[in-house]
Amino acid sequence: MSSTEDLEYPHILIQYQNGFLISKVMFAACELGVFDLLKESKENLSSKVIAERLGTSLHGTERLLDACVGLKLLSVEVKEEGAFYGNTEISNLYLTKSSPKSQYHNLMYYSKTIYLCWHYLTDAVREGKNQYERAFGISSNDVFEALYRSEEEMIKFMYGLNAVWSICGRDVIAAFDLSPFTTIYDLGGGAGALAQECVSLYADCTVTIFDLPKVVEIAKKHFISPEERRIMFYEGDFFKDPVPEADLYILARILHDWADEKCVQLLRKVQKACKSGGGVLLIETLLNEDKSGPLESQLYSMNMLVQTEGKERTPKEYNQLLTAAGFKETEIKKTGKLYDAILGRK
Numbered sequence: 001m002s003s004t005e006d007l008e009y010p011h012i013l014i015q016y017q018n019g020f021l022i023s024k025v026m027f028a029a030c031e032l033g034v035f036d037l038l039k040e041s042k043e044n045l046s047s048k049v050i051a052e053r054l055g056t057s058l059h060g061t062e063r064l065l066d067a068c069v070g071l072k073l074l075s076v077e078v079k080e081e082g083a084f085y086g087n088t089e090i091s092n093l094y095l096t097k098s099s100p101k102s103q104y105h106n107l108m109y110y111s112k113t114i115y116l117c118w119h120y121l122t123d124a125v126r127e128g129k130n131q132y133e134r135a136f137g138i139s140s141n142d143v144f145e146a147l148y149r150s151e152e153e154m155i156k157f158m159y160g161l162n163a164v165w166s167i168c169g170r171d172v173i174a175a176f177d178l179s180p181f182t183t184i185y186d187l188g189g190g191a192g193a194l195a196q197e198c199v200s201l202y203a204d205c206t207v208t209i210f211d212l213p214k215v216v217e218i219a220k221k222h223f224i225s226p227e228e229r230r231i232m233f234y235e236g237d238f239f240k241d242p243v244p245e246a247d248l249y250i251l252a253r254i255l256h257d258w259a260d261e262k263c264v265q266l267l268r269k270v271q272k273a274c275k276s277g278g279g280v281l282l283i284e285t286l287l288n289e290d291k292s293g294p295l296e297s298q299l300y301s302m303n304m305l306v307q308t309e310g311k312e313r314t315p316k317e318y319n320q321l322l323t324a325a326g327f328k329e330t331e332i333k334k335t336g337k338l339y340d341a342i343l344g345r346k
């Protein structure tokens with residue numbers, strides 16, 4: 001229901017209309033290195049110094065800095081000599097590249113890839129399919145062939161995926177007690193952030209990252225140290241190749257990429273390979289049963305439309321997929337953050 005205030009003056013619509021302007025201000029400041037510079041400098045800097053150090057125009061930089069102050073991403077101190085800018089705590093922690101909780105790579109993936117696909121959202125709704133062809137001139141039915149169109153693009157994607165686990169990886173891995181499961185396969189485990197959470201939380205487990213050969217190659221080269229003895233790799237295509245036996249399979253942000261039939265196909269394979277007493281841990285963003293929210297999950301589901309052949313689902317929908325594949329007891333744990341966990345038992 002609209003409030004009387006909104007009908008007098010549509011404040012909420014103006015906020016929505018400006019939503020992407022806000023995102024772009026944050027993305028541009030990250031991309032230009034504003035937050036990194038201010039963290040390194042350890043003192044507040046004037047717009048002139050910031051522009052000189054970043055090699056940007058003075059009048060463009062002044063406006064960007066002021067907009068960041070409006071968004072509470074920067075603080076400003078006005079002295080006689082002029083305005084001096086500094087990071088706010090949240091920017092220092094999440095928007096600088098060097099922070100362990102940095103979201104920089106995720107934001108760059110939003111700015112450079114997702115944003116371009118969303119330009120064609122209307123077409124995606126009309127046609128019911130992803131927009132890689134329009135956004136990047138790639139006509140492939142294989143979502144990941146399109147996503148992995150260059151090594152640079154793959155690295156960007158993998159850094160972006162890892163970033164979110166630095167803020168909610170521990171929550172999803174700790175949602176259930178996984179200590180009884182010692183042989184774990186992370187199917188589509190990508191750059192391995194969740195595998196690292198697993199081995200750091202559970203002393204007795206080994207985790208094998210199962211992913212496409214070119215992803216495994218990059219994960220080994222850029223993300224997982226060879227000294228990490230409890231993380232291993234398995235190169236394969238989980239639709240075409242056999243899935244090895246294990247106690248637990250983690251599928252984090254995997255099923256949301258695919259249509260129902262493919263999800264059941266994959267889950268059946270996992271169910272057959274799973275040791276008795278073992279299980280599957282789905283990690284996904286969950287929609288309310290009546291799909292009335294949460295807003296993030298609704299927006300992510302639209303993102304799956306413009307980028308993949310999948311969608312975000314409700315707990316009941318995941319339960320139906322697990323049951324169709326032969327899993328018995330399923331249990332859900334909500335974390336209160338972006339991603340939740342569902343454990344299905346063989």
Ligand SMILES: C[S@@+](CC[C@H](N)C(=O)[O-])C[C@H]1O[C@@H](n2cnc3c(N)ncnc32)[C@H](O)[C@@H]1O
Pocket residue numbers: 144161162187188189190191210211212215236237238239240251252253254257
């Ligand atoms: C959305 S990403 C999720 C990555 C990781 N699980 C996470 O949550 O950060 C999907 C992953 O599935 C992998 N993948 C896609 N198709 C695959 C296939 N046919 N066989 C194996 N892995 C696949 C991709 O390479 C990618 O790492």
